[in-house]
Amino acid sequence: xxxxAQTTTIVAALAVFVGLPILFYGLGDAPRRTLLKEVISxxxxxxxxxxxxxxxxxxxxxxxxxxxxxxxxxxxHKYIAYTAVGVILLHPVLIVLPRALEGGVRPWDAFVTMIxxxxxxxxxxxxxxxxxxxxxxxxxxxRKPIIKRLxxxxxxxxxxxxxxxxxxxxxxxxHSIALGRHTDAxxxxxxxxxxxIGFGMLVKLYMPARPKxxxxxxxxxxxxS
Amino acid sequence: MxxxxxxxxIGCEECVKSCxxxxxxxxxxxxxxxxxxxxxxxxxxxMYCPVDAIEMSPEKSIPxxxxxx
Numbered sequence: 001x002x003x004x005a006q007t008t009t010i011v012a013a014l015a016v017f018v019g020l021p022i023l024f025y026g027l028g029d030a031p032r033r034t035l036l037k038e039v040i041s042x043x044x045x046x047x048x049x050x051x052x053x054x055x056x057x058x059x060x061x062x063x064x065x066x067x068x069x070x071x072x073x074x075x076x077h078k079y080i081a082y083t084a085v086g087v088i089l090l091h092p093v094l095i096v097l098p099r100a101l102e103g104g105v106r107p108w109d110a111f112v113t114m115i116x117x118x119x120x121x122x123x124x125x126x127x128x129x130x131x132x133x134x135x136x137x138x139x140x141x142x143r144k145p146i147i148k149r150l151x152x153x154x155x156x157x158x159x160x161x162x163x164x165x166x167x168x169x170x171x172x173x174x175h176s177i178a179l180g181r182h183t184d185a186x187x188x189x190x191x192x193x194x195x196x197i198g199f200g201m202l203v204k205l206y207m208p209a210r211p212k213x214x215x216x217x218x219x220x221x222x223x224x225s
Numbered sequence: 226m227x228x229x230x231x232x233x234x235i236g237c238e239e240c241v242k243s244c245x246x247x248x249x250x251x252x253x254x255x256x257x258x259x260x261x262x263x264x265x266x267x268x269x270x271x272m273y274c275p276v277d278a279i280e281m282s283p284e285k286s287i288p289x290x291x292x293x294x
Contacts, residue, residue, distance in 0.1 A: 030232065031280040095276055103291045104272025105239070113237050113275040119254055120235040179233045179276075 005067045016194075017053040021045045024187040036101070040094045041182055047087035048176065050080050052169065052191060055198025060205040085137045088172075092130065122178035129171035136164040162202050169195050227264035228271075231256050233278040240270035240279060 003011070025045055032038060057077040059065065064073060087094075096110040105113075117123050139146055143157055150156035173195055176183045183191070228248060231240075236254040249270060250259040256278075271279040 031230070033277070037277070098277075102272070104269075105275060110275035113239060114235060117235045117237040120237075123235050179235065181233045181278075 009064065009067050013053065013056070017049045018046060020190055021049045021187065024184070024190060025182050028182050028184050028187065030181050030184070034098065036098050040098070043087055044091055044094065045182060045187075047084040047091075048172065048191070049194070050084035051088060051172075052194040052198060054080060054084075054165065055169075055195075055201060058201075060198075060201040081137065081140065085133060088133055089130070089137070092126075120179075122175055125171050125175040125178065129168055129175055132164060132168040132171065136161070136168055139164065159206070162206065166199055166202065169198070227266045227282055228258055228261055229280045229282045231258060231278050232280065233276055235276055235278070237275060239273045239275060243269040243273040245269065 022042065022045075025042060054077060055061075056064065057073055057080065059070065059073075061073075092111065092115065096107040096114065099105060099107040099110050114123065115127060139157075140161060143161075146160075147154050147157045150160075152159075173191055176191065177188045180187075231249075234255045236251070236256070238251055238256070240249050240256050241251055245267065246260070246263040246265055248258060248260050248264045249256050251257070252259075266281065268281065271277075271281055
């Protein structure tokens with residue numbers, strides 16, 4: 001059976017952004033908890049991997065552009081944004097939600113304690129990353145009126161979107177490595193590698209090689225004679 | 226050993242306050258199991274940790290009392 005380039009790309013993307021996080025989760029030595037908590041953990045890991053995948057679902061990925069049409073990539077980018085961003089934005093609530101089914105601290109009290117513990121760098125990073133993601137998603141949702149107001153139009157908005165995405169990813173990655181239950185060395189290495197490749201592709205797209213200085217006409221004439 | 230590990234501590238000190246046997250102490254802004262032999266398996270630290278960071282040894286655990294019995 002001969003696979004098409006599109007099928008191969010989709011399978012490779014699923015293997016990297018779904019298969020590997022689940023594999024590392026399964027091989028990790030984090031203590032197993034109730035089914036609900038484990039489902040929430042896996043959903044959060046996959047959502048974060050999908051967020052990293054957004055760097056690859058963009059015009060910076062020339063390989064993908066040679067296989068899929070830009071509107072197809074845009075559509076997948078948008079669908080991932082609606083689902084993964086939703087899970088990540090709900091992440092602070094999802095941490096405390098299972099407490100409603102247990103004795104001990106109530107979900108609201110746990111939530112307040114969690115988001116007001118500013119002594120922990122991991123919590124502060126997570127809070128800032130959450131706010132950045134909120135700004136990222138709101139500006140993406142209202143991109144049309146924002147693009148109209150920007151003097152640089154669509155290109156300017158792309159800079160804002162890319163900058164916010166990189167800022168969010170750096171803080172969220174740091175937060176997950178500092179506090180994440182399942183972010184052990186292999187999972188951290190995977191997330192870090194995906195983030196660095198994604199950043200590299202953005203840099204390559206937005207910082208092209210500086211154009212060569214035009215050679216003065218006199219020098220050209222001198223060289224010719 | 227009864228209380229097994231603390232993974233993903235945010236340093237809120239709720240476990241330190243809830244432990245009746247002074248098993249957990251704060252070190253460098255994080256909760257650390259300092260006197261594990263004193264643990265009475267009351268589960269209060271685990272129940273009051275807002276981020277569910279505390280794990281108990283399963284072989285020594287007792288069923289958690291819930292309001293519906």
